[in-house]
Structure formats: structure tokens, C-alpha cells
Amino acid sequence: MNRSIPSDMADPVSPLIPLAPGSRIGILGGGQLGAMLAGAASEMGFEPHIYAPESGSPAFQRAGNYSCKAYEDHEALSDFAKAVDIVTYEFENVPIEPLRRIEHLVPVRPGLMALETAQDRLNEKRFLQGVGVPLARFEAVNSTEELAEAVEKIGFPCVLKTRRFGYDGKGQIILRNEGDQHTAFADLGNQPCVLEAFVAFFAETSQIAARSLAGDVSSYEMALNTHQDHILKTTVLPSGLPQPVLAQASAAAAAILHQLDYVGVMGIEFFISGTPDQPALLVNEIAPRVHNSGHWTQDGALIDQFEQHIRAIAGWPLGDGSHHSNVTMTNLIGDDVDNWLLFARDPACRVHLYGKGETRAGRKMGHINTVSAKS
Ligand code: AMP
Secondary structure (H helix, E strand, O other): OOOOOOOOOOOOOOOOOOOOOOEEEEEEEEOOHHHHHHHHHHOOOOOEEEOOOOOOOOHHHHEEEEEEOOOOHHHHHHHHHHHOOOEEOOOOOOOHHHHHHOOOOEEEEEOOOHHHHHHHHHHHHHHHHHHOEEEEEEEEEHHHHHHHHHHHHHOEEEEEEEOOOOOOOOEEEEOOHHHHHHHHHHHOOOOOEEEOOOOOEEEEEEEEEEEEEOOOEEOOEEEEEEEEEOOEEEEEEEOOOOOOHHHHHHHHHHHHHHHHHOOOOEEEEEEEEEEOOOOEEEEEEEOOOOOOOOHHHHHHHHHHHHHHHHHHHHHOOOOOOOOOOOEEEEEEEHHHHHHHHHHOOOOOOOEEOOOOOOOOOOEEEEEEEEEEEEO
């Protein structure tokens, strides 16, 4: 069912925009982010369709339609593209080439430019430098010799990171002295890397922001993150950071989104260096998708990040992301999830479980949002 759009609301150039309820939203990736995007899309009257290669993907349970196929299966991906009205993705390592082949069949939002930028740390840093947002000093490194030259420029301590496929602290090594330096490039598999100055930060934060098809930007208030074993553990709102820092983060987010001609929600991670009295923001990385550190919005903001993303890609106006409550989001990692009843006994605690069959150490099994009155 594809309801018609009142003529005064339809885009004169593209009459299918905004997408009407009943339209089909294709989502690449079957993890919890895909599941929550599918949930938001269903609540808005859309028909979500998940495409993911892993059988038993959590998002399959939440969507009426799913295709359990490889991204490289050209025929299956084309069939999927023809069966939906728009395609989005829930993770940034979606292979680019298959997407290029379906781009002429269906709009892909956020676009491929954002994916290409975020998939390669060097591209990402050069892009951020071009936008003019502050970031740690960096150098490209393609060999042990180039690493020595880069260390010469940046100094110890510094962090060597693979350009591709790094996440949750994987694919990176802190170099404190020449001993670390000698083996680091080989330890990371002799692959293209980036060397970054080590940032003596006192806090890590993330800014979740959205940009609509019409180019409007809406930012959530920036929240404070803590990590455990390099995995996000909590996100706290309010962050306690001064207003000018919050404003600087949302201005940086807007500049990044506009420069990428981005449509959808993005997570931008920052280090806060300096001192609590004189904080200085540095962008760490961008994630062109809904973000774990934005889960607090489900129970603390008028319109959460999942609805906001679906609104944006469907060509709808953005919703109001103002927060109405203080929230602490806590990830349930590994067997934390066994305490579900304990969390459920707290009336101020909203329990979100992902329905993953097998509990493994380091696996995100769910999250809780503990809500209190806005301060
Ligand atoms: P990333 O995969 O780049 O987000 O890095 C994972 C974590 O490693 C970050 O959340 C930081 O805690 C730490 N880290 C990464 N880069 C740096 C850096 N340049 N200086 C200090 N810590 C870093």
C-alpha cells in the first residue's frame, strides 16, 4: 500500500518524496541498529525490509521482510533494490562496490560519499581537515620506514591505526617508545595505516546529529561516554560540559553533514582535552549511521535517533530532538544481560534487549536507559 501524498506536500521534482506510509524501507545490516531502525520504520507506517548475510540476524525478527544473502550476491541485491523504495544501512563497513551497482535502481541514503569517507581513516581525517574541524595531528604510514618518519614529526606517545576495519580499539597500537615502534607496523599486518598523536583527553563524548533531504540540520545535546575494554559502556546526558563546548560540537557536526551532503543520522565522536575549566574538542571519528551512544534518545528525547533517521531518508521534515529527561544509557555486554530482572525491578529503568541467541563476552546483548527528571 502506497498512500498518495497531498499535492501541496509533494516535491515538484521528485513526486515520490516525501515517502508515504506504506513505502518500503530497505535496511542493509541485521544487527540491533537495523532492528531498531526497522522498529521505528514500522511505527511510522513503513514496511521495513532487512538485507543481511548472517542467518539468525536480530533484525530479521523485527522486520516483515528480510533477505538473508551475501552483499556480493548481485542478483539478490538487485532484487532487494527493486523491491524497496529507499535503501539505508546500519553499519559503515558495507561493501561499496555492490552498492554502486544498485544506486541507479533505488536511492541510497546516507550516500556512498559518507561511507567511502568513514571506511578509511586517512580519507576521513583529510576530509575533516578540509571541513576545518579540530583533530589530532596525523600522518599516513605505508611502511616501517614511513612510520619512523611519521614518529619523527609527531613524537611519542602516538597511536598507529589501520586505515580500514578498525573498531572498538581493534586495529590500533599505542606507541610509547622506539621499542614499540619497531614492531608496530608488522603487528598490524603490514597494511596501510595512519599515525595519530596521542590525545591526553579527560573525557570522550559523541554528538548525534541529523540532516534532512532539504538540508536542515538538527543536533541532539552532546553526551558523555565511558568505555570498558574499548567498548562503549555508558552514555550520560547531561554531560556537564559548558555550553560553548556543546555549541562548538553541534556547529562542527553541521559543517560535516553539509559538506557530505548527508541525509540521515550521524554519530561524531570527540575527545575532550585540556582541563574541565578549559576544555578543547578534537574530532576522533565519524560514524555515518545511527550510533550506540545515541540510544539515550529513545527514552530522553522527543524524537529519537531511529525515527529521526527514518524521517530524514524518507524526505520527511526532521523531528524535535530536544531532551525532556536526564538519561544514563548502559550497554549490557556479555552476561550483564543475565541481570535483566534486576533492571526491570527499577521503575525508572527502560530495558532494551536485542534477542540475540548466544551470549558471548564482549557482545552487545542489550542496553538500559535509566531516566530521571531533567536538571
Ligand atoms: P577508535 O577506534 O579510533 O575510536 O579508538 C578507540 C579508543 O581508543 C578511543 O575511544 C580512545 O579511548 C582510544 N584512542 C583512539 N585514538 C586515540 C588517540 N589518538 N589518543 C588517545 N586515545 C585514543
